[in-house]
Amino acid sequence: DGGITQSPKYLFRKEGQNVTLSCEQNLNHDAMYWYRQDPGQGLRLIYYSQIVNDFQKGDIAEGYSVSREKKESFPLTVTSAQKNPTAFYLCASSTTWGSGNTIYFGEGSWLTVV
Amino acid sequence: QQPVQSPQAVILREGEDAVINCSSSKALYSVHWYRQKHGEAPVFLMILLKGGEQKGHDKISASFNEKKQQSSLYLTASQLSYSGTYFCGTGTGGYQKVTFGIGTKLQVIP
Numbered sequence: 001d002g003g004i005t006q007s008p009k010y011l012f013r014k015e016g017q018n019v020t021l022s023c024e025q026n027l028n029h030d031a032m033y034w035y036r037q038d039p040g041q042g043l044r045l046i047y048y049s050q051i052v053n054d055f056q057k058g059d060i061a062e063g064y065s066v067s068r069e070k071k072e073s074f075p076l077t078v079t080s081a082q083k084n085p086t087a088f089y090l091c092a093s094s095t096t097w098g099s100g101n102t103i104y105f106g107e108g109s110w111l112t113v114v
Numbered sequence: 115q116q117p118v119q120s121p122q123a124v125i126l127r128e129g130e131d132a133v134i135n136c137s138s139s140k141a142l143y144s145v146h147w148y149r150q151k152h153g154e155a156p157v158f159l160m161i162l163l164k165g166g167e168q169k170g171h172d173k174i175s176a177s178f179n180e181k182k183q184q185s186s187l188y189l190t191a192s193q194l195s196y197s198g199t200y201f202c203g204t205g206t207g208g209y210q211k212v213t214f215g216i217g218t219k220l221q222v223i224p
Contacts (some may be wrong), residue, residue, distance in 0.1 A: 035214075042116070042201060042216040043156075058211070090155065099144045099205020099212045101165055105155040 002027045002107035006091050011111050013078070013085065021076045021109045023091035032074040033092040033103065036060060044092065049074055050097035078111060086113050115139055117204045119215040126192045126222045134218045136202030137184040145178050145185040148202035148213055149196075156201060159187070192222045 004025045013019045018048040025032065045058030049068040063082025068074055074093075078085045089109045094101040117138045126132055131216035136145060143164045148156035160169045162185060165202050169176055174211040185204075189196055203212040 009194065040216060043203075043214040045211060045213075088153070098209050099146075100161075100208050102158055102161050103146065103203070103212060104158065105148075107155045109155065110153070 004091055004093055004104060006069055006089075006106040006109050009107070009109060011109060012114050013111060015113060016080045018077055019111065021078070021091070021111070023074045023076065023106060025072055025074075025091075025093045025106075027104065028071070029093035029095055029104075030071070031094045031097040031101070032068065033091060033094075034058075034064070034066065034074070034076045035090040035105075037090060037108075039090040044057050046076065046089075048097070055067055085111055087111060115174055115213055116213055117215040120199075122216075123219040126196075128194060128219065128222055128223075128224055129191050132189040132192060132220060134189075134200050134202075134220070135184060136188040136204065136215060137173075137182075138184070138204050138206075140183065140204075140206050142178075142180065142183050142185075143207050144205040144212070145176070145195070146205075147176055147185075147187050148201045148203070149198045150201065150217075157162060159200075160216070163203060174209050187198050189220070194222050194224065197222045202224045 007022045035043040047066045049055040054093045055057040065077045105106045145162045147159040150156040168181040203214040
């Protein structure tokens with residue numbers, strides 16, 4: 001079945017550590033996204049990639065980094081510079097970049113700072 | 115700019131109808147609707163594109179009023195499975211990003 005796989009589902013981070021969230025899609029989509037979800041704030045765009053080997057900052061990119069070396073993979077690193085990383089993280093993809101395309105979401109990853 | 119959704123929350127009894135609104139201060143190219151259960155992936159419901167169209171499947175439909183820069187999601191004869199948070203996302207151009215509202219929490223009770 002085609003879809004978007006995120007791992008791990010739950011992750012705990014100690015302060016000062018970097019952590020990487022994995023996102024893999026087998027939908028053959030060019031565009032991929034990372035969103036952060038906090039209670040009462042909806043979905044906020046962290047980074048997006050329109051095509052392999054290219055990515056752009058979204059609305060809240062500070063403290064995060066990404067790479068897009070393969071079409072199917074778009075990992076997100078939450079660095080120690082992100083002061084409040086506890087949140088639900090959603091990876092997504094669409095056929096191509098642009099607001100006329102349907103965005104499909106993965107199951108999400110919960111990150112908690114301990 | 116983030117679209118504004120209303121109401122913020124609504125409680126329905128099974129079989130009742132609901133309308134969720136999504137408004138933007140900018141001209142819209144697209145409106146996306148999703149439903150999300152807590153801790154799960156948002157599930158795509160429908161996308162409406164510039165042209166003032168209406169879409170629907172089963173008992174869930176939506177309209178897009180381009181002139182008023184708003185969309186409405188209609189839930190008819192609600193079922194318990196309709197409970198969740200409904201998000202609208204809006205795009206202001208074909209090559210622009212989608213910006214999501216903060217959601218409308220809908221609870222259907224027996």
